[in-house]
Amino acid sequence: INNIVILNNLALALAKIYGSISTNEMRVAKKEFKAFPVECISKVQLIMKDTEIIKQVKSNLRRKKR
Secondary structure (H helix, E strand, O other): OHHHHHHHHHHHHHHHHHHHHOOOOHHHHHHHHHHOHHHHHHHHHHHOOOHHHHHHHHHHHHHHHO
8 A cells, every 4th residue: 555655646746747847727737647647757757857856856755754
């Protein structure tokens, strides 16, 4: 069950990131994310190449595990 919760949190976080970089409203961006997850994750992945963002995500994951 713990793994399912982690995957769910990851999906929600990716949807929020996509919503913030999308040109649409957040509710529309969430619908797009549900309809076209691969395309949306690809767009998020482009900004994830920044090492500072990666460090912040890893730091947040470590804090949640404790």
